[in-house]
Amino acid sequence: xxxxxxxxxxxxxxxxxxxxxxxxxxxxxxxxxxxxxxxxxxxxxxxxxxxxxxxxxxxxxxxxxxxxxxxxxxxxxxxxxxxxxxxxxxxxxxxxxxxxxxxxxxxxxxxxxxxxxxxxxxxxxxxxxxxxxxxxxxxxxxxxxxxxxxxxxxxxxxxxxxxxxxxxxxxxxxxxxxxxxxxxxxxxxxxxxxxxxxxxxxxxxxxxxxxxxxxxxxxxxxxxxxxxxxxxxxxxxxxxxxxxxxxxxxxxxxxxxxxxxxxxxxxxxxxxxxxxxxxxxxxxxxxxxxxxxxxxxxxxxxxxxxxxxxxxxxxxxxxxxxxxxxxxxxxxxxxxxxxxxxxxxxxxxxxxxxxxxxxxxxxxxxxxxxxxxx
Amino acid sequence: xxxxxxxxxxxxxxxxxxxxxxxxxxxxxxxxxxxxxxxxxxxxxxxxxxxxxxxxxxxxxxxxxxxxxxxxxxxxxxxxxxxxxxxxxxxxxxxxxxxxxxxxxxxxxxxxxxxxxxxxxxxxxxxxxxxxxxxxxxxxxxxxxxxxxxxxxxxxxxxxxxxxxxxxxxxxxxxxxxxxxxxxxxxxxxxxxxxxxxxxxxxxxxxxxxxxxxxxxxxxxxxxxxxxxxxxxxxxxxxxxxxxxxxxxxxxxxxxxxxxxxxxxxxxxxxxxxxxxxxxxxxxxxxxxxxxxxxxxxxxxxxxxxxxxxxxxxxxxxxxxxxxxxxxxxxxxxxxxxxxxxxxxxxxxxxxxxxxx
Numbered sequence: 001x002x003x004x005x006x007x008x009x010x011x012x013x014x015x016x017x018x019x020x021x022x023x024x025x026x027x028x029x030x031x032x033x034x035x036x037x038x039x040x041x042x043x044x045x046x047x048x049x050x051x052x053x054x055x056x057x058x059x060x061x062x063x064x065x066x067x068x069x070x071x072x073x074x075x076x077x078x079x080x081x082x083x084x085x086x087x088x089x090x091x092x093x094x095x096x097x098x099x100x101x102x103x104x105x106x107x108x109x110x111x112x113x114x115x116x117x118x119x120x121x122x123x124x125x126x127x128x129x130x131x132x133x134x135x136x137x138x139x140x141x142x143x144x145x146x147x148x149x150x151x152x153x154x155x156x157x158x159x160x161x162x163x164x165x166x167x168x169x170x171x172x173x174x175x176x177x178x179x180x181x182x183x184x185x186x187x188x189x190x191x192x193x194x195x196x197x198x199x200x201x202x203x204x205x206x207x208x209x210x211x212x213x214x215x216x217x218x219x220x221x222x223x224x225x226x227x228x229x230x231x232x233x234x235x236x237x238x239x240x241x242x243x244x245x246x247x248x249x250x251x252x253x254x255x256x257x258x259x260x261x262x263x264x265x266x267x268x269x270x271x272x273x274x275x276x277x278x279x280x281x282x283x284x285x286x287x288x289x290x291x292x293x294x295x296x297x298x299x300x301x302x303x304x305x306x307x308x309x310x311x312x313x314x315x316x317x318x319x320x321x322x323x324x325x326x327x328x329x330x331x332x333x334x335x336x337x338x339x340x341x342x343x344x345x346x347x348x349x350x351x352x353x354x355x356x357x358x359x360x361x362x363x364x365x366x367x368x369x370x371x372x373x374x
Numbered sequence: 375x376x377x378x379x380x381x382x383x384x385x386x387x388x389x390x391x392x393x394x395x396x397x398x399x400x401x402x403x404x405x406x407x408x409x410x411x412x413x414x415x416x417x418x419x420x421x422x423x424x425x426x427x428x429x430x431x432x433x434x435x436x437x438x439x440x441x442x443x444x445x446x447x448x449x450x451x452x453x454x455x456x457x458x459x460x461x462x463x464x465x466x467x468x469x470x471x472x473x474x475x476x477x478x479x480x481x482x483x484x485x486x487x488x489x490x491x492x493x494x495x496x497x498x499x500x501x502x503x504x505x506x507x508x509x510x511x512x513x514x515x516x517x518x519x520x521x522x523x524x525x526x527x528x529x530x531x532x533x534x535x536x537x538x539x540x541x542x543x544x545x546x547x548x549x550x551x552x553x554x555x556x557x558x559x560x561x562x563x564x565x566x567x568x569x570x571x572x573x574x575x576x577x578x579x580x581x582x583x584x585x586x587x588x589x590x591x592x593x594x595x596x597x598x599x600x601x602x603x604x605x606x607x608x609x610x611x612x613x614x615x616x617x618x619x620x621x622x623x624x625x626x627x628x629x630x631x632x633x634x635x636x637x638x639x640x641x642x643x644x645x646x647x648x649x650x651x652x653x654x655x656x657x658x659x660x661x662x663x664x665x666x667x668x669x670x671x672x673x674x675x676x677x678x679x680x681x682x683x684x685x686x687x688x689x690x691x692x693x694x695x696x697x698x699x700x701x702x703x704x705x706x707x708x709x710x711x712x713x714x715x716x717x718x719x720x721x722x723x724x725x726x727x728x729x730x731x
Contacts (some may be wrong), residue, residue, distance in 0.1 A: 058458065062451045162564070166534065166730060173719040175493060177469065177535050198450075269447035271473065275533075279444040314452060317440050324441040326408065362407055 005347040015344040021281065023341040026364040027334045034330060040320045048319045049312035049330065064306050065269055068092070068199075069278070071206040071259040071303035073285035075213045076257030078294040082217070084230040087251055088134060089150030090258040090280025092157035097259020098266040100127025102273050105187035106169050106180045116186045120263055124319055127208040128259015129252045131157065136251035140244045146251075154282070162275045182367025189268035200268030204262070207300065207370040209257055214296035226250070260284060291338055309334055389404070402638050403461035404439040405452055407468035408567045414592025414611040415566065416441065416627070419467045419490075421612070429635050434642070436513030445470025457482040463641045465634070466490065470537070476500055486646050488637060491537065493716065498648050503633060507537070508544035508715075509683045510626035510662055511588075513689035514608050515548020516679050517623050517665075518586045519556045521606055521670040526557045526726075527586040528579030530596050532566050534730045536718040538590050540616030543691045543722045545588065548679070550724055557586055560727035569595035577598060577648060586623075587707035597621060606667060613663040624676070632658050653710065655684035691715065696723040 028046060035045035053059045073090045080087040101124030104116050132152060138144035162178075169183040189200045217223035229236035229246045236243065266277055290308055292299030313327035383596030404423055408416035420439070427437050438461065443452045449471045456464045462487040466475045471491035479487040479497045487500045495502055518527045529545065531538050542560060549556035559582060561575040571650040572591050576599040579587060581650055587607040589596045596618040598609035601621040609615070609625025633688040635650065652661035662680055665673045698721040704710060721729055 037516060058454065058460070065451070103412065119565075125511060175536055176539075176719045178533060225412070265447060269450075274446055276444070276471065279446070286536060310448075311451070312456060318403075318438050318455065321438070 001351065004345065004350045006350045007347055008345075012348070013209040013338060013346050015341075019344050020338060022344070023334075023337040026153055026341070029055055030333050030337070031174040031330055034326070034333075035320070035322070037174060038322060038326065043164065043285065045316055045320050048316040052315045052319065053311040054309060057125070058197045061193075061199035061302065063311055064199040065201040066310055067266050067303040067307035068202040068206045069265050069281040070288045070306055071252075071300055072202070072209055072264070073258045073282055074288035074292060075206075075210045075296045076254035077285055077289040078104065078292070078296060078299060079213065079217070080254045080290060081295050083204040083226045083231045083246050083250045085136075085139075085250040085291075086147045087132065087135070087150050087254050088147050088286065089153050089282070090254060090285055091278060091280065092154035092348070093131045093255040093258035094132040094265075094278055095157040095161050096130030096280045097124040097255075097261030098273065098277055099157075099164065100124055100130075100259065101263030102180065102183075105183040105267075106273065109181060109184060112184055112186045114186060117139075117189065117267070118185060120267060121260060124259045124263025125256040126259070128262060129256035130201060132251040132255020132258070133248065136248045140247050147158070148249075150201060158276075162245040163272065165273050165275055171272075178275050179223045182269060184353075189264055192269075193232055195211045200264065200270075202264030202268050205260060205264060206303070206342060209260075210296040210300050213243070217296065222294070234274070258285075291335070293342075304332075378532055382588075386679070392682050399434060400438050400463075400638060400642050401438065401461045402634075402641075403438045403456040404437065404457075405443050405449070405456070405464070405465045405466045405468075405471060406441045407443065407445065407470070407686055408592060409441050410439075410566050412592050413614065413617075415628065416467070416592070418611045418628045419630050420464075420649045420693060422628075422634045425631035426634035429631070430638060430642075431560055431578055435638055444473075446474075450474035453478040453487075454481070457485045461485060462489065462491045463638060469517060478627050480705055486641055494646060495650065499647045501651070503649075503651040503653075504537075505628060505659040506538045506652060506661055506691060507626055507628070509684060510660050511541045511544040512548035513662060513676055513679050514588055514624065514626070515545040515550075515556075517668065517672060517676050518545070518588065518608075519549035519552035521623065522553075522556070522584075522666060524588050525555060525561060525584050526584045528576070528582070528584035528589055529558050529560045530572055530575045530579070530587070530589040531560050532591050533560050533564060534562065534719075536716055539721070539729065540715055541590050542719045542725060544719065546722055547695065552675075555724075557691040557724055557726045560725065562730060563591050565591065569593040577603075580605060609663060609713045615663065615666065622663070623667055624665050627663050629659055629661045632682050655680065656686055682726060697721070698723055698725055698729075 031046055032042035035042040053063060073094065077087060077090055091293060101120040103123060104111060104120055131153065135146045135150040138149050139146045164177045165180055169180045171179055189202060192199050192201055217226060225241045225246065228239060229241055229243055233243050265274060269275060284306060288299055288302045291302035309331045313331060316322055316327055317324060384608060403653050404419065406416040406419060410420040414473060423437055427435055440452050443449055451562040453466060453474055463489045466731045467490045470492045471719050472489055474498040475487050475489045476494050480502045483499055485499065489500060489502050492502050495629065512556045529542055531542060542558065557572050559579055561579055563571050563573055563575050572589065572593050573595040576587050580603050584607045587596050587600045587605065592611055594614050597607050597609055597614045597618040601618040606623050607618060607621050608621050611628050613625050613627055615622045665676050689709045691710035693708040694706045695704040697703045700723060
């Protein structure tokens with residue numbers, strides 16, 4: 001007997017709808033087995049992981065804080081990935097956005113007015129977009145592989161931030177510790193509902209960004225252009241769309257949103273620049289973008305799920321006493337099952353004896369190799 | 375019927391006793407920056423925690439901890455989760471948790487907070503604690519200069535913060551007390567825990583000709599590299615003798631147990647008050663691992679130095695001491711003020727490195 005994956009002639013609408021739930025069910029089973037093997041009550045473990053963080057208002061706020069940068073960066077990246085631009089450097093764009101946005105409160109702490117915050121946000125967007133423009137320019141002018149150039153620029157950005165907070169931007173009253181001065185009150189992104197928790201406006205911006213991009217992608221000609229150039233650059237050219245301009249558009253949107261996420265995180269959640277300001281949001285957002293199937297609304301859900309897995313991990317460590325490593329294994333299982341179950345959308349499982357013949361009509365489904373940019 | 379009622383009453387009584395006892399149990403919670411298996415900083419905190427729980431009794435104190443909590447926005451959430459989950463006292467064991475600890479402490483005035491290695495106590499329920507590790511580094515310097523044949527040691531440093539600079543300076547001063555021409559080469563790993571980077575740093579230093587390695591990073595990798603290359607080394611934070619049985623001369627062991635016992639007991643007695651502790655060898659917070667792999671005369675010298683520092687007879691930062699550029703820092707007999715040490719940002723003479731500014 002053999003088990004075979006056979007490509008479906010069309011995407012299965014049924015599995016597109018239910019595959020996340022299948023994945024979740026398998027994760028629950030696998031999680032229960034994992035917790036039992038560790039000698040913990042499986043139901044308690046799953047409860048701590050998926051339910052406990054949602055039972056209290058403050059924790060929902062924390063969920064929003066954690067999800068905001070993931071969603072904001074993720075929706076930006078979806079534009080890149082849809083248009084076949086492999087921007088892996090959102091982490092660096094996040095950092096540069098945070099640095100650019102922090103110029104006012106750190107270098108000019110005496111400039112305090114209601115104008116400071118909007119300016120900071122704009123500078124954050126500009127910083128992230130400008131940094132993303134580098135791999136875009138290299139790709140368009142020199143046909144440089146944007147995966148490598150954008151990834152390498154992450155390290156440049158991180159080390160630049162490190163140098164800033166240890167050197168010129170170090171807090172003069174901070175005993176030489178590597179951090180900038182704390183932002184003054186008018187440079188702090190306010191909380192949305194200060195009475196109930198500390199979620200800041202970054203989450204609102206993230207949702208707005210997702211809605212705007214969803215509209216752009218699904219309801220406008222620009223959206224058609226993005227998808228067409230992504231699936232078939234040649235067809236795009238025949239339609240009169242410019243690949244080069246699309247490269248810039250995608251990178252600037254993604255970079256700008258990553259920059260906005262950076263300054264929101266620094267201004268709203270941290271309150272100063274530190275040597276490390278992100279636990280890898282820029283990379284996690286790549287997972288979020290694909291978990292959300294590059295659909296901005298799906299990315300909202302995916303961002304919330306991934307954020308929940310972080311919070312749930314902490315809750316599980318505290319309430320049932322599993323280690324940090326177990327929590328990461330579990331998180332990995334969740335992502336693995338979700339991506340694996342998506343296979344069912346494009347393939348069906350055939351259990352039989354004879355090898356199935358691959359139908360030929362599917363070749364148009366393969367994304368065309370990206371050749372001949374510019 | 376009567377029996378049933380009696381049984382029920384007894385059961386209820388027992389249950390209420392049970393809850394009363396559960397309430398009396400003090401909950402102490404800990405946040406670690408690394409994994410408890412790092413065999414360095416976080417491992418040693420966790421050892422102190424286990425010692426505390428054993429000493430006070432598992433029936434009286436309950437512990438909870440979170441490992442590898444990133445410094446920054448995540449720390450505040452982790453601390454708040456603890457504050458809300460019934461912890462009576464929360465220990466945050468890395469410098470980067472300073473602002474987060476103070477922010478949460480402001481919102482939970484009934485919970486006690488203890489922040490390791492920081493200097494901000496913005497609310498009456500926040501204490502800070504740290505240890506004078508540089509006392510141990512002075513002893514290591516004395517040993518290094520006695521053991522080294524080339525007169526140069528390699529120093530793997532983490533970040534150029536005062537505590538680390540202080541350690542380098544104390545090491546050099548200790549070494550120069552034996553060999554005035556002793557030199558130290560420094561490599562900045564820019565991490566607290568990264569076995570790969572630390573190993574590379576150790577290899578680079580050994581290739582430059584040093585024959586003693588010491589580290590202010592938390593993994594055992596430098597010790598293992600030193601063992602492979604057949605030179606001597608000092609451990610960090612915990613006794614790393616298992617990772618270099620023929621290599622480790624000694625190690626500065628952070629012993630947090632006594633402090634954790636004292637502070638958790640204070641919470642139980644209701645005598646907890648805000649303090650700022652900077653304990654050294656005298657207080658038992660800094661302990662030297664058994665001196666090994668050295669001749670008896672060196673061992674004797676090390677023990678004497680340790681005893682003098684522990685008794686308070688001698689302070690490692692006692693003049694005459696010159697700064698790296700040769701200008702006078704401390705005159706003959708002058709002792710550095712704690713305030714200056716806590717913000718130390720310059721090298722003493724004899725360090726072969728430019729301090730990252």
